[in-house]
Amino acid sequence: MNVLVAMSGGVDSSVAAALLLDEGHDVVGVTMKLWGGESDSGCCSAADVDDARRVAQQLGIDHVVFNFTAEFDDRVVAPYVADHAAGRTPNPCIECNRHLKFDRLLARAEQLGFDALATGHHARTGRDEATGRWWLGRGVDRAKDQSYVLHVLGQHQLARLRFPVGTWHKADLRRRAAELGLRTSTKPDSQDVCFITSTGGRRAFLGDRIAVRPGRVVDTDGREVGEVPAVELVTVGQRRGLGGLGGGATRYALDVDVETGVVVVGPPEALLVEEQAVGAVGWVDEPCAGPVLVQCSAHGTPRPAEAVPDGDHVRLRWATPQRRVAPGQSVVLYDLADERVLGGGTALARR
Amino acid sequence: MRPEAVEAMLPFLSEAFGNPSGAHGVARRARKALDEARDDVATALGCQPGEVVFTSGGTEADNLAVAGVIGARGGVAVCSAAEHHAVLHPVEHVGGRVVGVDAAGAVDLDRLAAALDDDVSLVSVMLVNNEVGTVTDLAAVAELVRARAPRASLHTDAVQAVRYLDVPSVAAVADLLSVSAHKVGGPKGVGALVVRQGTPLAPLLLGGGQERGRRSGTENVPGIVAFAAALRATVAERSELLERLHRLRTRLADGLVQAVPELSETVPRERTAPGWCHVCIDGVESEALLFLLDRAGVAASAASACSSGAMDPSHVLAAMGVAPSRAGGALRLSLGRTTTDAEIDVVLEALPDAVARLRRPAA
Numbered sequence: 025m026n027v028l029v030a031m032s033g034g035v036d037s038s039v040a041a042a043l044l045l046d047e048g049h050d051v052v053g054v055t056m057k058l059w060g061g062e063s064d065s066g067c068c069s070a071a072d073v074d075d076a077r078r079v080a081q082q083l084g085i086d087h088v089v090f091n092f093t094a095e096f097d098d099r100v101v102a103p104y105v106a107d108h109a110a111g112r113t114p115n116p117c118i119e120c121n122r123h124l125k126f127d128r129l130l131a132r133a134e135q136l137g138f139d140a141l142a143t144g145h146h147a148r149t150g151r152d153e154a155t156g157r158w159w160l161g162r163g164v165d166r167a168k169d170q171s172y173v174l175h176v177l178g179q180h181q182l183a184r185l186r187f188p189v190g191t192w193h194k195a196d197l198r199r200r201a202a203e204l205g206l207r208t209s210t211k212p213d214s215q216d217v218c219f220i221t222s223t224g225g226r227r228a229f230l231g232d233r234i235a236v237r238p239g240r241v242v243d244t245d246g247r248e249v250g251e252v253p254a255v256e257l258v259t260v261g262q263r264r265g266l267g268g269l270g271g272g273a274t275r276y277a278l279d280v281d282v283e284t285g286v287v288v289v290g291p292p293e294a295l296l297v298e299e300q301a302v303g304a305v306g307w308v309d310e311p312c313a314g315p316v317l318v319q320c321s322a323h324g325t326p327r328p329a330e331a332v333p334d335g336d337h338v339r340l341r342w343a344t345p346q347r348r349v350a351p352g353q354s355v356v357l358y359d360l361a362d363e364r365v366l367g368g369g370t371a372l373a374r375r
Numbered sequence: 376m377r378p379e380a381v382e383a384m385l386p387f388l389s390e391a392f393g394n395p396s397g398a399h400g401v402a403r404r405a406r407k408a409l410d411e412a413r414d415d416v417a418t419a420l421g422c423q424p425g426e427v428v429f430t431s432g433g434t435e436a437d438n439l440a441v442a443g444v445i446g447a448r449g450g451v452a453v454c455s456a457a458e459h460h461a462v463l464h465p466v467e468h469v470g471g472r473v474v475g476v477d478a479a480g481a482v483d484l485d486r487l488a489a490a491l492d493d494d495v496s497l498v499s500v501m502l503v504n505n506e507v508g509t510v511t512d513l514a515a516v517a518e519l520v521r522a523r524a525p526r527a528s529l530h531t532d533a534v535q536a537v538r539y540l541d542v543p544s545v546a547a548v549a550d551l552l553s554v555s556a557h558k559v560g561g562p563k564g565v566g567a568l569v570v571r572q573g574t575p576l577a578p579l580l581l582g583g584g585q586e587r588g589r590r591s592g593t594e595n596v597p598g599i600v601a602f603a604a605a606l607r608a609t610v611a612e613r614s615e616l617l618e619r620l621h622r623l624r625t626r627l628a629d630g631l632v633q634a635v636p637e638l639s640e641t642v643p644r645e646r647t648a649p650g651w652c653h654v655c656i657d658g659v660e661s662e663a664l665l666f667l668l669d670r671a672g673v674a675a676s677a678a679s680a681c682s683s684g685a686m687d688p689s690h691v692l693a694a695m696g697v698a699p700s701r702a703g704g705a706l707r708l709s710l711g712r713t714t715t716d717a718e719i720d721v722v723l724e725a726l727p728d729a730v731a732r733l734r735r736p737a738a
Contacts, residue, residue: 057685090662091685131737136666 026050027186028133029142030125031080031087033072035208036189037144038079039197042204043188044142045083052138053080053087056129058096058120059219079206092128099123101219108226109234111282112352112373113259115173116217122176130181142186147171149182149190158182160308160365162358165193172322175356175368176306226257239285241266244278244294255285260350261295278348279374296345297374300329302338302355305369312366316340317358320349320371326362338369348374377560377605377712384562384601395594396585405596412603419606420533420552420569421543428568428589429599433534433555434461436568439579439590440530440551441465441497443570446577450496450526455482456694457509462499462532463690471497479642480509480695484519491523498527502536502546506678506691506707507642508651510540517548528574534558534566538609538711539617539648550574554606556598560712561605565598612712620649620710627652627708627719634727641697641705650711655697656704659733662686664706667732671725676707 029041031053044051055076073089080087100119107114125143133141146163147170158179163169177185189197201209216222220229230236231254239255242248250266252258258266262277266289275289300318305311311333317326318340328343340355349355349371356368387408393401395409410424417424430436442465445452452471454462457480466473472490477483482500491498498520503510513531520529530551533542537554546552551574555566570576570589582591624644631638637657647653656664661677665686668675678689692702708722 088666089685091687093685132663134737135663135733135735137732 025139026052026137027140027142028052028054028129028136028138030129030144031055031076032144032214033075033079033208033211034144034214035198035201035206035211036146037076038206038208039192039201039204040142040144040188041079041083041085042200042206044186045085047188051083051085053077053083053085054129055087055089056124057089057091057093058100058124060093061219075208075211079208082204082206090129090132092124095128096120096124104217105230105233107352108230108256109282111256111258111280113350114352115354115370116219118173118176118354121173126177126181126185130184134184140184140186142188144189145170145174145187146192146194147174147187147190149185149187157309161190161363162365163187163190168194170322171358171365172319172324172354172356172368175308175354175365177308177365178306179309182308227254230254230256237282237285239280239282239287241287241289243275244288244290249275249289252287255280255282255287258287260348292347295347297348298342298345300340300342300346300349300355301372301374302340302369303336303372305333305336305338305367307367308365312357315360316366317360317362318342319356319358320346320353326358328360331357336369337372376557376562376601377608379608380556380561380601380605383604384597387597387600391596393596395596396583408600409594409596412599415603415607416554416567419537419542419610420554420567421547422552422569422571425587426569426571428570428586429594429602430566430568430590431564431595432566433459433532433553433558434566435579436553436555436566437461437499437530437532438465439568439576440553441469441471441499442579443576443589444497444528444530444551444574445469445471447575448496448526451494452497452499453487453490453495453524453527454499455487455501457482457504457506457691458499458501459505459532459534460690462501462530466499476694478695479646480504480507480691481511481646482516484515487516488519488523491520491527493524493526495524495527497530498524499530499532501532501534502542503533503539503648504691505535506689507653507695508535508647508649509642510536510646510648513545514548535648535650537606538613538650541613551576556602556605559602559605559609561602562598565595565602567602616712617649620714623710623714623716623719624649624652626716627710627722628654630719630723631726634723635730638730641692641695650709652708652710654706654708655692655701656706656730657701659704659730661703661705663733664704664729667729668722668725671721671729673722673725676709677705678707 027044027049031037055073077087100116104114104116130141146168148161151158162171236254236256239252241250258277258280278290279288316331318329319326330341332339351373353371355371357366391404393405395406413424413427416427452466452469454466455476456473457476474490475483475486500516528550531549532553534555550571552569557563578589580591585591638654641653677686
């Protein structure tokens with residue numbers, strides 16, 4: 025099989041390429057150039073492209089770089105800025121998966137005659153013999169599982185995707201990389217948004233692009249209890265940096281209104297809700313109703329709920345009250361065995 | 376590299392290792408070779424040997440021309456929007472003026488005239504464009520500069536031009552001229568800036584005062600010797616090469632226009648040197664096309680490759696006013712000394728296939 029493997033310059037995709045070679049495939053490595061601005065981590069820095077190219081050289085495969093900076097600006101960076109400006113909490117890595125890796129790059133791979141696109145994600149896929157339908161499952165290494173950020177995948181994509189490291193534990197992957205002498209074997213995992221620098225952070229990035237405004241922090245009775253330097257950066261559920269006056273009980277952001285510049289804070293129990301609305305839901309296979317497990321952050325604990333689909337929205341009725349999910353965050357539904365992704369969407373604001 | 380260039384440099388990589396500034400026999404051999412190479416380069420470029428400043432290549436020569444003149448004299452630098460980045464970025468760096476080009480990529484003389492005044496101390500306009508091959512009428516540029524900005528020195532980036540044009544006559548009007556060895560079959564990492572006598576120039580590199588204080592650093596003797604050998608051979612072969620390239624380019628361009636629907640030549644052939652076949656192909660992305668061509672054994676290019684290896688959109692096509700949709704399908708096929716009819720056949724076979732594949736709707 026001809027396989028294009030997306031190489032970020034990290035250890036996972038390095039070993040993914042090596043595993044595909046071991047399986048006897050014809051492999052070409054590709055690194056996407058996504059971000060032209062400042063960066064100190066992630067998938068787009070020149071150092072990461074160097075690492076990807078050097079690993080490809082070591083493995084004896086061709087390596088190419090595709091310049092998708094324009095699409096990345098349009099589909100990831102601009103919506104990220106717009107979400108913050110509107111008081112939502114965006115998930116740029118998921119939008120990058122949706123629009124760049126598994127749309128633009130996958131289409132390019134098909135166009136160039138590749139049978140499959142592979143990435144170094146910790147997740148598994150397979151095909152149900154009886155139905156011929158593809159499934160998406162959690163990676164074997166639960167601590168590294170990335171199925172949450174892959175919930176955007178549907179049948180068309182899964183049929184063309186391979187996740188070679190999804191059946192591996194990270195420690196074994198690093199060991200394998202070391203055996204192969206790959207320069208990425210001890211490279212730390214990337215954690216942060218690739219276009220946000222560690223020195224400037226989100227605040228500097230957004231400050232260069234939108235006029236961030238200070239906000240008033242009030243309690244549920246409307247009493248002013250503090251202020252924040254940038255209301256656009258406050259996330260529902262956030263505890264730190266809310267400038268609580270005079271100590272007292274820990275307060276969490278309950279609501280953020282960027283229009284009026286007001287952050288409402290309250291005790292943790294005020295965050296609890298019976299239901300959560302989710303919008304723009306996509307399904308790995310068919311829409312699912314009924315009992316599911318729900319994960320609301322990349323490494324969050326799955327919680328039981330009842331899913332009630334309504335068009336491309338889903339209403340989740342929690343088995344026990346849960347903290348409100350920040351609008352804009354991805355909400356991913358799993359089966360009750362907590363193995364397979366059913367679908368997912370974006371948390372909506374409380375009406 | 377040309378075999379004569381390889382052969383010329385070999386002794387200076389081994390037994391003739393001397394530093395030309397030394398005061399002993401080994402050094403004298405290197406000095407003699409360096410002096411002779413300088414004579415040869417001067418002859419090929421139509422200048423005095425003392426006017427040749429050897430550099431690490433075209434980029435350094437361009438940087439030295441811009442920063443050197445502005446550094447020595449102050450004032451404003453002016454260049455065309457289709458210059459190589461090695462000119463464009465230094466001009467922008469010193470806060471210079473960037474002048475628009477015509478649809479073929481040559482500097483627009485009206486807009487150049489408007490940008491010239493007594494404050495201008497350097498004008499840089501390339502002789503042959505590196506992306507699309509357009510030849511600039513340097514005499515017309517020089518006339519304008521002398522009339523409108525009499526204090527200004529004229530620099531031309533002739534890195535591409537030396538293969539195709541009779542530089543001593545065409546570029547006699549320039550006060551400064553950049554060349555690069557690897558564009559004439561010499562090694563990478565060596566080039567020269569011609570600085571005509573009387574042209575003010577502040578050095579970029581300070582140190583031992585080599586190159587008459589204009590470029591310090593021990594001379595790259597093997598590279599310079601090979602550069603001179605390559606340049607001699609280039610000049611000797613030029614008329615024969617031009618004839619062959621014209622014939623090959625005609626075959627290639629005619630063949631492509633005929634075989635690929637919605638393919639157009641970016642610049643009319645009569646305005647370009649024959650080493651370029653630059654086309655824009657509708658409905659195709661350059662990056663994808665280059666990948667398929669590479670698989671078919673065709674080494675082509677789109678714009679200029681950035682350091683990561685990704686293709687950046689071409690600033691030259693943008694300056695020419697080529698619509699982004701059309702520029703997105705840009706393809707630059709270069710022809711040279713070693714290009715054969717068989718290679719043209721490979722392209723004429725591979726390119727229509729690749730374009731057809733890329734235009735096929737997604738499954």
